Amino acid sequence: MKSLITIQALGEAGLRGLIDEASSIRDRMESGGSIETTLQGLCVANLFFEPSTRTRLSFDLAAQRLGAHVITLDPATSSGSKGESLRDTVLTVSSIGADVLVVRHSRQGVPEAVAEWTGLPVVNAGDGANEHPTQALLDAVTLQRRFGSLEGLRMGIVGDVAHSRVAGSLVQAFPVLGIELTLVGPEQWLPVGTGLATTTNLDAALPGLDIVYLLRVQTERGGVITDDLVTRYQLDSSRAARLATDAVIMHPGPMNRGVEISDDVAESPRSLVIEQVRNGVPTRMAVLDALVRGRL
Ligand code: NCD
Numbered sequence: 001m002k003s004l005i006t007i008q009a010l011g012e013a014g015l016r017g018l019i020d021e022a023s024s025i026r027d028r029m030e031s032g033g034s035i036e037t038t039l040q041g042l043c044v045a046n047l048f049f050e051p052s053t054r055t056r057l058s059f060d061l062a063a064q065r066l067g068a069h070v071i072t073l074d075p076a077t078s079s080g081s082k083g084e085s086l087r088d089t090v091l092t093v094s095s096i097g098a099d100v101l102v103v104r105h106s107r108q109g110v111p112e113a114v115a116e117w118t119g120l121p122v123v124n125a126g127d128g129a130n131e132h133p134t135q136a137l138l139d140a141v142t143l144q145r146r147f148g149s150l151e152g153l154r155m156g157i158v159g160d161v162a163h164s165r166v167a168g169s170l171v172q173a174f175p176v177l178g179i180e181l182t183l184v185g186p187e188q189w190l191p192v193g194t195g196l197a198t199t200t201n202l203d204a205a206l207p208g209l210d211i212v213y214l215l216r217v218q219t220e221r222g223g224v225i226t227d228d229l230v231t232r233y234q235l236d237s238s239r240a241a242r243l244a245t246d247a248v249i250m251h252p253g254p255m256n257r258g259v260e261i262s263d264d265v266a267e268s269p270r271s272l273v274i275e276q277v278r279n280g281v282p283t284r285m286a287v288l289d290a291l292v293r294g295r296l
Contacts, residue, residue, distance in 0.1 A: 037067030062284035
């Protein structure tokens with residue numbers, strides 16, 4: 001078993017293999033087909049040192065569907081709050097008998113450090129503003145199921161790109177899959193040195209996009225919500241009307257309605273947000289299954 005820390009490490013073949021497998025798992029789950037319980041008897045520990053709804057619950061269910069026992073650390077009520085170091089907490093979880101660790105932390109690099117300390121396989125569920133590899137995978141699954149092929153799709157990632165670990169993984173993975181990316185947002189949120197197209201003008205970019213991928217302002221990482229930002233970058237119905245008829249809207253959640261997205265756009269038929277969430281469990285099943293089969 002190896003770890004999944006960065007999306008880049010998967011390479012194109014690894015990415016495509018996981019996307020196809022996740023989609024196939026979803027089809028089998030929905031048609032009542034059989035799923036091999038490859039994690040039978042293993043213990044998956046969820047260590048989320050930052051808030052999470054979708055990611056934690058879907059890792060939990062994914063591990064259970066594959067037959068694993070799941071244990072979950074709640075940092076607020078654990079010994080970290082009594083002064084225990086992160087390393088001691090993590091070594092405790094490993095000694096209790098965890099076989100796989102799913103780690104989210106506000107500091108970049110923690111999942112990798114946890115893998116080194118424990119020698120256990122670790123899946124990165126989000127580290128600081130760095131990466132969130134399973135989110136990028138489930139987004140690719142969602143797009144492949146919607147459009148059939150990813151090749152040549154034009155996607156704008158809009159908002160607080162610089163502070164977003166979701167964007168951190170998307171910009172590594174999506175160009176490899178043939179998706180053309182444009183980063184859209186105020187100058188201070190556009191990372192430099194990615195080699196990708198950037199623009200501060202959302203209105204001008206919209207007609208040329210197949211996918212608008214909206215990001216929440218990462219206030220916990222220094223992002224600040226201003227009236228000007230909402231005026232210039234909120235995707236509301238008048239902006240959405242500039243999109244091509246079959247263009248779609250995505251968001252990793254949690255959505256801040258009234259900030260980066262208006263209520264009506266969040267509810268519109270163009271929105272794939274619920275589909276993204278649906279693909280979370282099969283995607284994480286594909287990752288955990290590949291991990292225990294030694295295919296990562
Ligand atoms: C994201 C995260 O935690 O990075 N949420 C998620 O996992 N779907 C996005 C966010 O918090 O803005």
